Amino acid sequence: MMRIEQLTFTRFIAAILIVIFHYGKNSYVFNNSYVDFLLKQANVCVSYFFILSGFVMIVAYQNKSQINTFEYLKNRFARIYPVYLLGIVLVLIPLILSKTVNFQDLFLNLFMLQSWIPGKALTLNVPGWSLSVECFFYIVFPFFFNSVYKKFNIKTITIAIVSFWLISQIALHIMIPTNPIKGFPLSTTDLFYFPLMHLNEFLAGNLAGIYFINRLSASQKNVDWSILMVLLLIILALKFPVGLIYHNGMLALLFIPLIILISLNNGILTSIFKSKICVFLGEISFGIYILQYPVWVWMTDYRLKKYFQIDKVEDFTLGFFIRLFALIIIAAISYIILEVPVRNKIKNFRLKLTEQL
Template structure:
């Protein structure tokens, strides 16, 4: 099963993260009306993790999953562009001062497990290191838990794990509890600390598959608007809470669930091919953002586009963003999709 209206939301989250990394100095995103949104837009990664858990259930729940075939398909999906981003980063750095340990951990997607290594090399890649842990865990979860245990028991365990994760995470980042070897900063990126997001997405998918078919044809747009406004309130008034570890699942879960069920006008529009395509290239946008910014230096913007970033910050950002989207489209069509097919065929 494929739920098209969810695909475009990945594009929105990816663009928000790009703004968080590179666009917050622009007056377009730093004014008093919206700056609180983009200063917290890294929560888009948390949305990716919850959505990933949901999509995995929708795609595979009715199957007895083969560990090798599943990982091969996941590898084919994420690794070609992931390694391309590392290569481009290395070229952009002209191979100077490259730490061999960092390079090894990034190529093997293990960086998030090691202290002070998560954001080395192409730093958005830390989330793919986390995703790899999810992927390796999922066949076991599906074959031995989700397909064999009652939904009630699964719900209790996952919600309990989610709650414990939130309490432990906040205890660590506010120095009420420490973890040997790891720094507080390491905890932001550690796979175990983000596992609750994937699991809560799995649980949402399990409930979605068991829902009444009548719910498919309802208009949930008013509910979705209220949820979006609630999200804005949470981002505006954080009251000491940190949302990097899945706390916003309280909003992301109902958004994903209701958007999947809704047959409103907006859902129909974002299910159209152009919007779905933008969602499909969101992974490339996310993982290639740093190499693109690395190549498009202030000097090159001035030389080829006549832009002075000190005076035209917003325009410089938009030019880079446009090039990132175009390049990501090219990568999706001519690198990601063809290599995915070849890997699946030959292996």
């Protein structure tokens, strides 16, 4: 499988921005006129994750004529579910102790169905809603890869995906302000989390990956300044949103050029992003994302006051950074003792089974 190492670190940056969006906006470090407009909209980084996932899937399987659906889903399951389950367990323990477990919510979360059900997307481990969406992408990707991308020319694929992206954006902007469809089962909030409303992002990432592999992958060059220019455009877009909704794929127009430029780059930024520490931070970014809520659940204001003498109002910023540091450490530990061993066991099992046959 082809792997573009410099993209890995961008996942860490996106994960940290999402943590700040959820828990750090009231800190004086972030709550100021210089950066608050960025961090109040940092949830768009989830959109970046979805687009990047679509891109990486194509790059990873470029040399395959067909994807074995069972093997693919097994590997995806091994990659995300152990830490996803850890997040659920950590949130569940206090609920069990207080006897407030909602078994319907538990069922939906265990089977990654919560984003499909109105009002249930943010139950239990809140960030898990995006894994419910990602699971949907994983299920449909073998079909798109085997039955669409390998059978139709790039022009046809481009027209189809761009059309779907446009329809998705128009539909979202029509439904969000007024929700005009009588009897429509999803509320405005539900639409932000509903998997079908995010499919355009994953497919846009697929399309970017197809173009990259077919036409750009051999064109390595120093594009540091181009990357910085795209980042500036993203900042300007967030500063002046002009009424647009960025949450469900609108920023693909800027995220895709950013991903492609980073993939092509051989400049200073890539040298930094490919360093061992940056790659490792990128590798643990999934743990940072999915374990953020459990860490905040366990490291309560009461416990910070009791063990660190930190006042939740006066020392809000210090409390945030202590929790963030703990989150990074816990994500690193879970990566080393849970994520990697589980993946290796599944890989070894497959190898042993092949040898026996």
